[in-house]
Amino acid sequence: MTRRWVGPALTALVLAGAVVLIVFLPRMTSEFRLGQFTYVAIYFIALLGLNILTGYNGQISLGHAAFMAVGGYTAAVLILGQEGFKLVGQEPAEIIPKHGITPIWTIPIAGLVTGVIGYLFGLPALRLAGVSLALATFAVAVSMPAIAKRFEHLTGGGGGLSLPLPEAPFGWDISPPHWLYYEAWGAAGILFVVAWLLVRGRVGRAWRSIRDGEVAAVSSGVSPAVYKTLAFGISSAYAGVAGALFAIQNSYINPDTFPLTLSILLLASAVIGGLSSLSGVIVGALVLEFLPIYAQEPPVFDVNFAKQAAPVVFGVVLMLIVFLMPGGAAGLLRRLTRPIVAAASRRS
Amino acid sequence: MPLAFAWSDFAQQVTSGLAAGAIYASLALALVLIYQTTNVVNFAQGEMATFTTFIAWMFMDRGLPYWPAFALTLLIAFAGGVGVERVLIRPIEHRPEIVIVIMTIGLLIALNGLTGWIWGPEVKAFDSPFPNSSVIVGGVAISVRDIGTFCVCLGVVVLLWLFFRFTTLGLAMRAVAFNPDASRLMGVRVGWMLALGWGFAAVLGAIAGMMAAPTIFLDPDMMIVVLIYAFAAAVLGGIDSPVGAVVGGLLLGVVINLLGAYVNFVGNELRLPTALAVLLLVLVIRPTGLFGRRVVRRV
Amino acid sequence: MRQSGEIAFAGKQLSGAGPDKAARSGIAHVPEGRGLFAELSVWENLRMGAYVRGERRTIRREAPRVFEYFPWMERRRDQQAGTLSGGEQQMLALARALVSRPRLLMLDEPSLGLAPTVVQEIFRIVKELNANDGLTVLVVEQNANVALEAASRAYVLEVGQVAIGGDSAELRKHEGVRKSYLGY
Structure with a gap:
């Protein structure tokens, strides 16, 4: 007899611990640090979506920052509204009157819009097997800034759009950074649960079967076309939500807010965290936010590297992960905890 | 649209498109070389x-003339x-395609950072071996x-073609691309042929870089x-076709130039x-x- | 999978070495399914056979000899190998193996999927090679009739073990072999 509940109970305990940590973190840290953790939440959401696509469905996207940009611009345009838009570039952001929609409501709309666009992109992309899809998304990421600059009347062109900082609702007496932190982590929590339900259910099984062998999936009655575009759409929707939150948190968006580098580093972080593992996503998000900072100024040594040290470290870490721990951080965690769980499950 | 359509203008756009296209073709051919042997897009x-183009710049910066540096x-x-x-x-060649792609992405990130780290992010001028003048041909x-x-x-593309067509090594490399298992039976050291393919691809890339940089x-x-x-260009021509890569590159160079100029x-x-x-x-x-060839997928 | 034992050829250890090393030590293997380069021409396939011994020199010396056995190949040397008929492909695979002047020729299921007359033709050539050039040939073959007729020694393998072995003329008279493999 083994105690089967030990594994899930441990997971639940860790999750509860994470929630407590997230809720009480703002009391323990400075507002600047808090902003960094807000970005962690945002990356967490984007990486959840990317992991659904790449980890669970086996499709590589090198263009997720472009989908984040779609979400970001959607939110920005909605927040500014028609009246606010006219004042872009003429008045400082703080005094632009709020003509548009309350920022928080733009987030689901941005997710929806990006999801639909991603779905539509996924239709032709479906015909591209593996690497060609990666190429197409890569090309999207490279061309996004040019497109954003070209359609100036919508995006404010190279000058970008400045957004007012949102205030906490219901007369809640916290500062905008604190509000943004809770907003981002709230969205992250909801989307985590959604992703968890998705990958655990029928849809997730279909995705995995396509990833592990498309021909076999077809013969067991799964339509790759339907499920692959679905994965693309949902993944883009996640990116859209992340992009909207990013724009609001950044209170500014321009064509360089979501560069190609971000697309590439998103994929790298997803791999470092661990593909097809939701728990690894948080590691990926932390790496994406903090690795560039610490690579430049290692906390232990008293040195200061050039800005370019960050990508070098990032690339090397990624290559080492591929060599040494294909499951990423999550795989390592599983390997480390398995004996503990096994020991606890055994009756003494 | 320009007010009057001028043939000379059009021809100019085509020729400069061909020059850009030749650069795309070189790099596309590099991609195809690796795709054919390693089955992965680099x-x-x-x-x-x-x-490598920065390395060339460094040589010239230290006083080496163009062609020796080249x-x-x-x-x-x-x-x-x-x-x-x-x-x-090599260590991951039998792992799934996605793993190798991620490895090349890791290399992309690291090399991009390293280039900036060593030589700085500032834009630099790069010499061209050719004068910045023009000749008049038929107006x-x-x-x-x-x-x-x-x-x-x-x-370089022609040289490479001759190599693949007429030398033993070239033949062996083609054989490996088509059927690595059978090549092994012929006594070919397949691993080294793959490495040679990467070497040639890197050379093509370096040429593309040095030609594009000026x-x-x-x-x-x-x-x-x-x-x-x-x-x-490579996908347009068919990712497994060297001829396709070259034609695709030239075609793309011209079409893009014309679209940019006239639309x-x-x-x-x-x-x-x-x-x-x-x-x-x-x-x-x-x-x-x-x-491209039609790919038959195995179950 | 548990593995034991060793493979040695002409006094050289081959255990654990790749097929390319086996080829370099003088073994030519025509695998089941032939392992041709379908996209390359007949001539290029033959050139690949010569690769292991220094392509240019070897192909010049060996091609005439191979064309004696297979005259049609000389006329159709620029044809793509993949467009040959099944029997022609098997012959090309055999010819390509011969170009390397092997010390041991190994044929895996050469009769698979071929018409009986073609099978006869192939085994006639193999026998000739053995008789004229003293080439050692190892054939793995389901078609026991044809194989026993051509071979001087034969072994029956059952679940990975040599069940019966010996002179093929004797094997043909063996009752068990006759009943199970020859069908009379």
């Missing part, structure tokens, strides 16, 4: 090219390409630099857009997205590209 191809760079590129295959790709002014670029790129200037990100065009909506900014749209369209109509 996302680091552009960064490898950039890195030759030395090609040697280094070749060694580098072989090294990358041996050290990074059309053609830039000498364009002619030189075209000839160097296409010359026009687009030298900076760590300079090859990213060129790489996208090369991808597009107002496209202009200068939207060339890349337009190339992308054309690419997607081709793929939807003909997934194997213009010259």
